[in-house]
Amino acid sequence: MGITEQLVKFRTTEVPEEAAAMMRLSLFDWAACGIAGAAEAEFAPFRRAQMVEEGPAHIFGGDAGGAAVAALVNGTLSHALDYDDTHFAHIGHPSVAVLPAVVAVAETMDIALTDAIDAATVGVEGSILTGLWLGRAHYQVGYHQTATAGAFGAALATARLLGLDKGQTRHALGLCASMASGIKAQFGTMAKPLNAGLAARTGVETALWAQAGMTAAPDGLAGPLGFGETHHGEGAEVKLPRKDWQISSISHKFHACCHGLHAMLEALGDAGIEAERIEAVKIRTHPRWMSVCNIAEPKTGLEVKFSYRHTAAMTLSGHSTGAISSFSDEIARDKDVCALREKIDVVEDANLSETQSLVTLTLTSGEVRRLRHDLLAPVSLEVRSAKLRTKVLELLGEPRATTLWNAAIGTDLDAVTACFQGT
Structure with missing residues (x-):
C-alpha cells in the first residue's frame, strides 16, 4: 500500500x-x-x-x-x-x-x-x-x-x-x-x-x-x-x-535553541566545572547537524540559538539555556563567553546518532572528562x-x-x- x-x-x-x-x-x-x-x-x-x-x-x-x-x-x-x-x-x-x-x-x-x-x-x-x-x-x-x-x-x-x-x-x-x-x-x-x-x-x-x-x-x-x-x-x-x-x-525542548544542540547541552549540564578550569572542549555530533546549528561566531541572539560553540560556552559560564531571555544580542557579544568559545571545537562523528552527543572536557589540571547524552533515552x-x-x-x-x-x-x-x- x-x-x-x-x-x-x-x-x-x-x-x-x-x-x-x-x-x-x-x-x-x-x-x-x-x-x-x-x-x-x-x-x-x-x-x-x-x-x-x-x-x-x-x-x-x-x-x-x-x-x-x-x-x-x-x-x-x-x-x-x-x-x-x-x-x-x-x-x-x-x-x-x-x-x-x-x-x-x-x-x-x-x-x-x-x-x-x-x-x-x-x-x-x-x-x-x-x-x-x-x-x-x-x-x-x-x-x-x-x-x-x-x-x-x-x-x-x-x-x-x-x-x-x-x-x-x-x-x-x-x-x-x-x-x-x-x-x-x-x-x-x-x-x-x-x-x-x-x-x-x-x-x-x-x-x-x-x-x-x-x-x-x-x-x-x-x-x-x-x-x-x-x-x-x-x-x-x-x-x-x-x-x-x-x-x-x-x-520536547528544555533549552530555548535548536534541538540539534540539546544532547550536547544536556551532557554539559552534568559537568559542574568552573569556566576558568577549562583548557579545551571538543564536541562530537552527528554530521547532519554541522550545517544546521554550527554557526561558529554568532552575531545576534537568534544566531546564538544555532551555535554549538556559543551555547556550550554559555552553559559552562553559568548562563541558563532554558531561559528565552538568555538568547539576546548582548550574550552574542559577551566577552567572557566569546573568550571561552575560542577554546571549543566541534567535529562531526558518523558513529553517533542524530540524537547523541559526546563532549570531551580537558581541564587546566590535565584531567580529561567525557560526557555523553542521548535525547532518545526513555522519559x-x-x-x-x-x-x-x-x-x-x-x-x-x-x-x-x-x-x-x-x-x-x-x-x-x-x-x-x-x-x-x-x-
Whole structure:
C-alpha cells in the first residue's frame, strides 16, 4: 500500500490513549511557546499585517480571525522561539504545523478538545510517516520537513475534523502537493517559523478546498511527477502504526535553541566545572547537524540559538539555556563567553546518532572528562509532564502556566484558546 493510500486509510483510525496523552503534552507545550512567541516584538508587524479578516479562531496575542489566517499566524508565532517539540525520525517540528490547523478549524466547528486531540495526533503521526517516506535525502538537499511533511500532516488532521471521505482526503493531499514548501536556507531568520505557519495554513486551505469540491491529481504526493519524485523523496517503505506510534518518541525542548544542540547541552549540564578550569572542549555530533546549528561566531541572539560553540560556552559560564531571555544580542557579544568559545571545537562523528552527543572536557589540571547524552533515552509521561510544567512556568509565570495546564488536560477547547490572550 502506497503512502497516500495509507494516509487516507489512517484518517479515521482510533487513537490510543498513550498517544493522545503525549499529544496533550505537546498541546500544552505548543500553546506556551505560541503565547511567549506573540510577545516577540519583531513579529508584531507580521501579526498585524494578517489581521484583515474577522473570524472565530483565536490568535496568540489576543486577536481572532478566519481559520486559515489563525493557522498561519499561530504556526509562525509558536515556532518563533524555536522552543517547540521535535521528532528526529523525520527531522521536523510536528506540532507547530499540525496543531495550529487543528485548533483553528476545531474552533470554527465548535469541536470538543478530545476530538481535536485525536485529529492532531493523527495529523502529527501522518506528518512523521510522510517525513519518513520522503527520507533523509529530501532534508539534506535543503527542504525543511516541518514545512513539507508538516503540511501533509496538517491536511490529514483537518480532513479528519471536517469528516472528509476517502476521495476528498485524497484530493486534499493532492492539493497539498502543489502547496507544501519550505527551505533550510531560512534557518536563523524570521522565515524559518514562517515555514511552520505556511504548512498549517496549507493544511486548512487544502482540506477546505477538497470539501468544497476541488480536485487534484490522483496521487499528487507519490504518483508520477508528484511531490516525492520532484522533491528528492526517497520513497522509503513506511507502515501505519499498530501498538507503538511514532508520536511516543517525540522530543520536547528544555533549552530555548535548536534541538540539534540539546544532547550536547544536556551532557554539559552534568559537568559542574568552573569556566576558568577549562583548557579545551571538543564536541562530537552527528554530521547532519554541522550545517544546521554550527554557526561558529554568532552575531545576534537568534544566531546564538544555532551555535554549538556559543551555547556550550554559555552553559559552562553559568548562563541558563532554558531561559528565552538568555538568547539576546548582548550574550552574542559577551566577552567572557566569546573568550571561552575560542577554546571549543566541534567535529562531526558518523558513529553517533542524530540524537547523541559526546563532549570531551580537558581541564587546566590535565584531567580529561567525557560526557555523553542521548535525547532518545526513555522519559516517562510523568517526568516529561513535570519538566514541561517547569519550562512553561519559566515562560509564562503563575498563574498562567497553571491555567494553561488545567485547560490542556481538560475537555473544553475554549478554555485552551482563552489562554491565547496577550499579557
